[in-house]
Amino acid sequence: MTPIYIDSHLHTSFSGDSETLPRAQIEQACALGMQALCITDHQDFEFPAGDISFLLDTDEYFSALTRLQTEYQEKIRLGIGVELGLQTNIKTDLAAYADSCPFDFIIGSVHASRGMDPYYPEFFEGLSEDSAYRSYFEDELENFRAHDCFDVAGHLDFVVRYGPNKNQYYSYKKFSDILDEILRTLIGKGKGIECNTAGLRAGLGHPNPTEDILKRYRELGGEILTIGSDAHQPDHIGYSFDRAGSLLKDCGFRYYTVFRGRKPEFLPL
Template sequence: MYIDSHVHTSFSGDSDTPPEKQIEQAISLGMPVLYITDHQDFDCPPGVPEFTFETEPYFRKLRELKEQFRDRIELRIGVELGLQTNIPTDLTAYASGHPFDFIIGSTHVCCGMDPYYPEFYENRPEEEAYRSYFEYELENIKAYDCFDVAGHLDYVVRYGPNKNTFYSYEKYKELFDEILKTLIAKGKGIECNTAGFKAGLNHPHPTEEILKRYRELGGEILTLGSDAHQTVHLAYHFSAIGDLLKSCGFRYYTVFKDRKPEFLPL
């Protein structure tokens, strides 16, 4: 069983799953290591639910569970850090001020809105909305070094009016190539996020074309994440992900401990 590096619990504003349940599910699947990576999205726009947690209680609880389950699974403590420029919170200080094993840097807010909501797509073509998201994602990636991998690079497509019907790497090639080259130059990775399959896209985030392009450009750091908010979605579609990634040119995937990458065979 591959290691799931992107998992949410009741510490996230959009999950009510206790961390114990995610850990027990991982054990039942035969997973040797599990990451908890709850949402820490500071300074979200008005109208968006709270997506922050108190960091000290988070570490205290997860360390207790790490000890409780240590003979059955290794628990590693991560975070999904929401990237935004021009906010008062110092994300770099936050990331360096806590002993996370792993940090996912994700763009959940663009133009003051979360693409989860229909308002993001109103009064403009879908292609324009997607492009504005990718442009802001590139801005975030250029601005920050306080993460290990960029999360779900084409997250916006999950919620667009037509989802991925008219979407392709080629349509936004110049943006994606700059995103990928910037990540590689900074020594950062990307994740293969299988929630795209759960959302009915029949592809991971990002798509196979982008995964393949990342590898062609020399990218090697690639984590696997289900983005599970419920136990039923833990390791979602992992049974087929090895063959998919091998077809994109990968032979290894990556896990992190103390923010340092380890490479494991697919």
């Protein structure tokens, strides 16, 4: 029997890029037989100007999700998390925000690099694809060194989802120097990473980060690993989790992690 893993990265209509009501995500998780899930809507302060606001109404978010926790307490354990956009220039503000709310789980993600969102083509203008990727990894490293206000680093190599050639010419080996430094920094600070299956959904053939990075994290002594679909709609919850479980075992993991009250719990794969 295939284990039913807990989804620790998903979004709802509290995020600027989702229209799905929290109840719909919870109902889908229940239908899949998940014992728990954690909603992690976006909070990106001072995000580069674009078509979408990623500012979270935190008071209303907690109010709504707390009501749903009570309503569904006999069916599923609902965690209240956040995906926090890391930027070094607002380090103090992010730390204060993280401490101001009783989050179960905080994902630290770099969504803005060189003052731009990699989702848009202008991020890659004037640079080779490899140079753009490396500049993004350099920003990640700077942020992970600077911040302590998160539990797990989000989708480490998600920049490749949006490159001109996506991951056609990308590999861990090509960027192993800086990727290893990122992993060592996270491990040294007691932070985890995630296996984000949105890369599989986006047609990359690999999760974010790739199997080679996941394996290297384990080789370097990393133990804290969550599994997340990055779902913005119900049919993406738990996407390819059966495949994720198998590849994580191949990478040397025997356990994955869920968080409750910012504390890790380890569950068998």
